[in-house]
Amino acid sequence: MTLTLATWNINSVRLRFPLVEKFCAESRPDILCLQETKCRDSEFPSSDFRRIGYEHLAINGQKGYHGVCIASRLPILNVVNREFCGMGDSRHIAITIQSSAVSADPVTIHNFYVPAGGDEPDPKINPKFAHKLSFLDEMADWMRRDRIGASNSIIVGDLNIAPLETDVWNHKALLKIVSHTPVEVERLNQVMQAGPWADIVRKRIPPEVRLFSWWSYRSPDWSTADKGRRLDHIWTSENISTLATDIKIIREARGWERPSDHVPVVATFTSVKS
């Protein structure tokens, strides 16, 4: 009994549906969480997802920017999307499913697209960076207050922060670059403690190993230069963290035709009794 879950910042779901189809054919995720879908709910390619076996869709889109969705082979028992920072942005959606690979009880999956934060890592002069920090604070407050990560929960998404030294191509060079500054990493760690969440990717792949899920479009030879960052994450509540038996980062997806700048991160959960 297994459940395979994937997260991917797709950077326009309409433009890149053919890549979604290719990825799903190869990796067979039961649940696919996408960020930056960049279309209204009415423009979402729902029939294409149904055609490739994802009959159950939870969509929180908006015109031109942001947008998240969860496509599932399993029935969706409940859908919630929460607004952060009173901005009206579509940056979160959560579903509840039943999967005996993970738990006898219902499991909630949260899909986040955290603000990128602009270029200047100073909240006093850069409102986008201030928004990013407020968003993370609000996530942590909500998780603590509502005990979001207490049990049977998973959180995935483009969190736009690479917390570990080996989550970036050059730790020292990126200390003042938004996505790897100490102030953001501290905020992200507070979110992790607020769950409390376990980083199941780093449970399976030790911190000594460099791991990236994003390479800039501005790097002409992304693979040989390999100036990547690990911005995309999968965390779980502690009670299910040991059930994540396999982690894959689909690096080759960055080399596909007209790629996203992010690649899928995939976790497979296996129940103790098989």
Added chain:
DNA sequence: ATGGTGGGCCACCCA
């Protein structure tokens, strides 16, 4: 130190 490339969409916003 700078600027490089993409997507949405029609003047620039965003990453």
